[in-house]
Amino acid sequence: xxxxxxxxxxxxxxxxxxxxxxxxxxxxxxxxxxxxxxxxxxxxxxxxxxxxxxxxxxxxxxxxxxxxxxxxxxxxxxxxxxxxxxxxxxxxxxxxxxxxxxxxxxxxxxxxxxxxxxxxxxxxxxxxxxxxxxxxxxxxxxxxxxxxxxxxxxxxxxxxxxxxxxxxxxxxxxxxxxxxxxxxxxxxxxxxxxxxxxxxxxxxxxxxxxxxxxxxxxxxxxxxxxxxxxxxxxxxxxxxxxxxxxxxxxxxxxxxxxxxxxxxxxxxxxxxxxxxxxxxxxxxxxxxxxxxxxxxxxxxxxxxxxxxxxxxxxxxxxxxxxxxxxxxxxxxxxxxxxxxxxxxxxxxxxxxxxxxxxxxxxxxxxxxxxxxxxxxxxxxxxxxxxxxxxxxxxxxxxxxxxxxxxxxxxxxxxxxxxxxxxxxxxxxxxxxxxxxxxxxxxxxxxxxxxxxxxxxxxxxxxxxxxxxxxxxxxxxxxxxxxxxxxxxxxxxxxxxxxxxxxxxxxxxxxxxxxxxxxxxxxxxxxxxxxxxxxxxxxxxxxxxxxxxxxxxxxxxxxxxxxxxxxxxxxxxxxxxxxxxxxxxxxxxxxxxxxxxxxxxxxxxxxxxxxxxxxxxxxxxxxxxxxxxxxxxxxxxxxxxxxxxxxxxxxxxxxxxxxxxxxxxxxxxxxxxxxxxxxxxxxxxxxxxxxxxxxxxxxxxxxxxxxxxxxxxxxxxxxxxxxxxxxxxxxxxxxxxxxxxxxxxxxxxxxxxxxxxxxxxxxxxxxxxxxxxxxxxxxxxxxxxxxxxxxxxxxxxxxxxxxxxxxxxxxxxxxxxxxxxxxxxxxxxxxxxxxxxxxxxxxxxxxxxxxxxxxxxxxxxxxxxxxxxxxxxxxxxxxxxx
RNA sequence: GGGCGGUUAGCUCAGCUGGUAGAGUAUCGGUCUUACACACCGACUGUCAGGGGUUCGAGUCCCUUACCGCCCACCA
Numbered sequence: 001x002x003x004x005x006x007x008x009x010x011x012x013x014x015x016x017x018x019x020x021x022x023x024x025x026x027x028x029x030x031x032x033x034x035x036x037x038x039x040x041x042x043x044x045x046x047x048x049x050x051x052x053x054x055x056x057x058x059x060x061x062x063x064x065x066x067x068x069x070x071x072x073x074x075x076x077x078x079x080x081x082x083x084x085x086x087x088x089x090x091x092x093x094x095x096x097x098x099x100x101x102x103x104x105x106x107x108x109x110x111x112x113x114x115x116x117x118x119x120x121x122x123x124x125x126x127x128x129x130x131x132x133x134x135x136x137x138x139x140x141x142x143x144x145x146x147x148x149x150x151x152x153x154x155x156x157x158x159x160x161x162x163x164x165x166x167x168x169x170x171x172x173x174x175x176x177x178x179x180x181x182x183x184x185x186x187x188x189x190x191x192x193x194x195x196x197x198x199x200x201x202x203x204x205x206x207x208x209x210x211x212x213x214x215x216x217x218x219x220x221x222x223x224x225x226x227x228x229x230x231x232x233x234x235x236x237x238x239x240x241x242x243x244x245x246x247x248x249x250x251x252x253x254x255x256x257x258x259x260x261x262x263x264x265x266x267x268x269x270x271x272x273x274x275x276x277x278x279x280x281x282x283x284x285x286x287x288x289x290x291x292x293x294x295x296x297x298x299x300x301x302x303x304x305x306x307x308x309x310x311x312x313x314x315x316x317x318x319x320x321x322x323x324x325x326x327x328x329x330x331x332x333x334x335x336x337x338x339x340x341x342x343x344x345x346x347x348x349x350x351x352x353x354x355x356x357x358x359x360x361x362x363x364x365x366x367x368x369x370x371x372x373x374x375x376x377x378x379x380x381x382x383x384x385x386x387x388x389x390x391x392x393x394x395x396x397x398x399x400x401x402x403x404x405x406x407x408x409x410x411x412x413x414x415x416x417x418x419x420x421x422x423x424x425x426x427x428x429x430x431x432x433x434x435x436x437x438x439x440x441x442x443x444x445x446x447x448x449x450x451x452x453x454x455x456x457x458x459x460x461x462x463x464x465x466x467x468x469x470x471x472x473x474x475x476x477x478x479x480x481x482x483x484x485x486x487x488x489x490x491x492x493x494x495x496x497x498x499x500x501x502x503x504x505x506x507x508x509x510x511x512x513x514x515x516x517x518x519x520x521x522x523x524x525x526x527x528x529x530x531x532x533x534x535x536x537x538x539x540x541x542x543x544x545x546x547x548x549x550x551x552x553x554x555x556x557x558x559x560x561x562x563x564x565x566x567x568x569x570x571x572x573x574x575x576x577x578x579x580x581x582x583x584x585x586x587x588x589x590x591x592x593x594x595x596x597x598x599x600x601x602x603x604x605x606x607x608x609x610x611x612x613x614x615x616x617x618x619x620x621x622x623x624x625x626x627x628x629x630x631x632x633x634x635x636x637x638x639x640x641x642x643x644x645x646x647x648x649x650x651x652x653x654x655x656x657x658x659x660x661x662x663x664x665x666x667x668x669x670x671x672x673x674x675x676x677x678x679x680x681x682x683x684x685x686x687x688x689x690x691x692x693x694x695x696x697x698x699x700x701x702x703x704x705x706x707x708x709x710x711x712x713x714x715x716x717x718x719x720x721x722x723x724x725x726x727x728x729x730x731x732x733x734x735x736x737x738x739x740x741x742x743x744x745x746x747x748x749x750x751x752x753x754x755x756x757x758x759x760x761x762x763x764x765x766x767x768x769x770x771x772x773x774x775x776x777x778x779x780x781x782x783x784x785x786x787x788x789x790x791x792x793x794x795x796x797x798x799x800x801x802x803x804x805x806x807x808x809x810x811x812x813x814x815x816x817x818x819x820x821x822x823x824x825x826x827x828x829x830x831x832x833x834x835x836x837x838x839x840x841x842x843x844x845x846x847x848x849x850x851x852x853x854x855x856x857x858x859x860x861x862x863x864x865x866x867x868x869x870x871x872x873x874x875x876x877x878x879x880x881x
Numbered sequence: 882g883g884g885c886g887g888u889u890a891g892c893u894c895a896g897c898u899g900g901u902a903g904a905g906u907a908u909c910g911g912u913c914u915u916a917c918a919c920a921c922c923g924a925c926u927g928u929c930a931g932g933g934g935u936u937c938g939a940g941u942c943c944c945u946u947a948c949c950g951c952c953c954a955c956c957a
Contacts, residue, residue: 005919190954197957215957228957262956270957279955340956385885392884392953484952515951552905553894566893569905572919583916624897631895635904650916734923740911741923747912777914834901842937851900858901 006578008542033073037474044083049128054534065684069710079142152460175355176345177299199334214266409447455493458506544686593699600716609726736776750779758800791879
């Protein structure tokens with residue numbers, strides 16, 4: 001027997017172990033069934049599972065478990081990402097506590113140290129995936145630094161190099177002076193900040209006047225090699241080509257013209273520092289300017305010749321000194337505050353320095369068109385609104401800087417010969433220079449951007465390039481489930497690589513889910529400390545509660561505001577599932593499944609009704625999941641279980657269960673069937689509690705719900721007429737309950753009721769099912785259209801049937817008058833809106849005939865109800881005198 | 882400067898192809914009715930942001946205004 005309240009901890013632990021030990025989620029390659037596959041977006045090894053991961057994984061798990069139920073051969077591959085910068089930073093911080101820096105260890109020892117760290121902590125995040133109940137195949141767990149993934153990386157790199165799609169070159173890149181590495185464009189966060197715009201006067205060398213430039217970065221002026229204006233700017237007409245004296249440096253630089261300059265901004269006069277600004281870099285090349293570097297890789301002033309006395313200062317110190325000096329010597333014309341955005345490192349928030357260096361690039365601009373064309377024909381994006389964003393990014397893509405000056409990552413498979421300078425790019429480590437035979441080859445010190453290996457994830461995790469079996473069966477994957485924040489970092493790049501190397505897109509569909517925010521709508525982050533730790537929630541409320549909450553809130557294209565209260569609320573639901581099951585167990589045979597009954601020919605109206613509704617719910621859930629409407633799927637089963645199965649059906653069969661007989665046998669089998677199927681419908685969302693209950697059902701002991709098929713469809717159980725008749729009985733019961741509650745009659749007091757049916761049919765229906773009326777706790781029921789209505793009574797009308805409750809003794813008569821008046825008021829309000837609608841000539845002529853007809857019927861029914869209630873009220877008032 | 886999303890009950894949010902506004906939570910009243918107080922029965926609350934349009938009919942489609950939020954962009 002199950003315990004009284006559901007205690008998730010022990011149950012979850014057991015099932016987790018069971019699924020892992022039994023390898024339940026390792027697909028049988030020889031089994032039939034359409035393949036269905038997903039690769040998990042690999043969380044960073046440094047990470048701790050946050051609520052966003054929990055959502056991401058819950059949704060994937062729902063899809064996978066559902067697909068399994070539908071008979072598909074399902075593979076869900078788990079894994080983690082080595083997360084170059086992030087992980088290196090974490091380990092460097094740990095070293096710093098020991099007073100060491102990575103240089104103190106040297107490259108090899110440092111990498112060894114990172115691996116140790118990974119072994120120790122990298123498993124943490126996997127444990128959290130397990131805790132959530134994700135039905136991944138642990139035998140295929142992958143890590144982006146695994147040997148076979150490293151081979152994939154090398155092969156891809158070499159091939160792209162040979163095809164001219166990877167190249168090496170000297171460019172201005174985003175440089176983080178703290179992480180000491182280049183960053184890709186999209187690894188730079190733009191943060192709004194309040195800065196200064198300094199106006200500085202540059203005099204002409206011939207003493208014929210001056211121009212004034214405006215800049216936010218005066219420290220870079222030491223590297224200025226020109227000043228630029230717009231060719232059409234009349235203010236500077238005739239001046240282009242003249243020489244200016246660069247203040248402080250006292251160097252001559254030319255005044256040039258280029259259409260790039262915005263005449264509206266500042267003074268319309270731009271200082272050009274080709275080595276320290278990406279735009280100026282372009283101008284420098286276009287105009288053949290000199291390139292003078294004045295800031296080094298640490299963000300300090302360098303180049304004694306150019307920087308002079310400022311050499312060695314940090315960029316910030318230098319800025320201050322230069323401004324002071326300009327102010328002192330009168331070249332500073334104006335200072336004004338300016339809000340602008342500043343590029344920062346997405347990992348450490350340090351201000352990015354545009355920096356000229358030699359880097360490796362992927363010619364993304366050449367690969368983008370194919371990736372663009374894949375959507376929407378080969379890849380469908382849900383919700384569709386992201387398609388535009390995807391296009392927009394690909395249309396404006398620039399080549400992707402993939403080299404990082406880090407130690408942790410896939411080292412670039414390129415070597416240079418110290419003797420002849422030959423560049424060798426090769427899958428295997430070369431032992432000598434093919435050109436001069438030198439054996440002292442030096443490997444490029446850089447590693448690849450983390451996202452380079454991530455881009456190969458859908459096929460590298462399936463064994464490419466070595467093994468083919470998984471690829472043949474499971475590539476392309478069925479769907480990619482991810483949050484929008486990595487649409488660019490990851491999704492678009494996977495498409496490019498998949499197309500290029502597999503000749504096929506990596507996934508058929510992309511489902512973009514919401515971002516989880518806190519109760520105030522802010523992005524959850526460690527720095528804000530507003531995160532909800534899924535681990536805590538699982539311990540407190542159980543994984544099922546967390547999962548169901550996430551599913552219920554996962555409406556498409558919306559952010560989710562998460563709070564603990566909501567998870568607590570859904571824990572009630574899990575408990576409800578548990579207790580409904582306990583009730584069922586108490587009413588079913590203990591050691592065997594109940595006797596089978598033909599479900600198409602059950603007699604009880606309640607049985608016909610619940611079976612009919614069940615059919616509808618099955619279809620609803622299936623369609624909701626088909627369209628990634630997780631919230632609808634969760635909601636429809638939730639309501640069915642709670643508001644129909646528990647609130648009505650279980651109450652209705654209590655009478656059947658009291659004595660042995662046909663009614664009990666029928667109810668037992670229907671109860672058994674409906675409960676089992678509800679469990680199946682809920683299982684993808686709340687796997688643990690459903691597994692536990694299933695295992696304890698008679699006839700199911702020792703079986704695993706995770707391997708059971710989706711409930712069969714039973715068209716013979718669809719009985720809308722019966723279902724509607726049952727609703728009528730329910731409405732009558734509710735009407736009596738409402739009267740009882742509003743007149744403050746004790747629940748324990750048994751009422752007598754007179755029902756005056758509106759038709760022969762109604763009369764027969766009520767007569768046949770009068771036992772159900774017991775749910776309203778009654779003493780005596782008379783069903784008679786001609787019955788005399790007692791004077792001291794309260795009343796209501798349900799589908800034309802008058803419900804008259806006898807009031808004897810201590811009842812507040814005023815209360816009944818008030819209640820009736822209110823009730824009539826409601827009817828009148830409905831009549832008014834409906835009447836206006838019907839009175840509209842356009843409605844009758846243009847609306848569908850069916851609708852007009854049903855509205856007319858409704859109107860007539862309301863009129864009837866109103867008339868009957870007025871009559872009852874009148875009689876009641878007469879009784880009061 | 883482009884693009885996207887939001888504005889519905891006190892709070893948090895659902896409302897698919899236009900056809901009587903919904904759930905949870907909160908509040909109020911009543912119940913230990915033999916699965917569940919993590920429960921049961923009942924009640925209350927809405928100019929669906931403002932304005933205009935299309936339509937017989939709009940929370941739902943179109944335009945517009947306001948406020949909030951996000952993304953992208955080489956804003957010196």
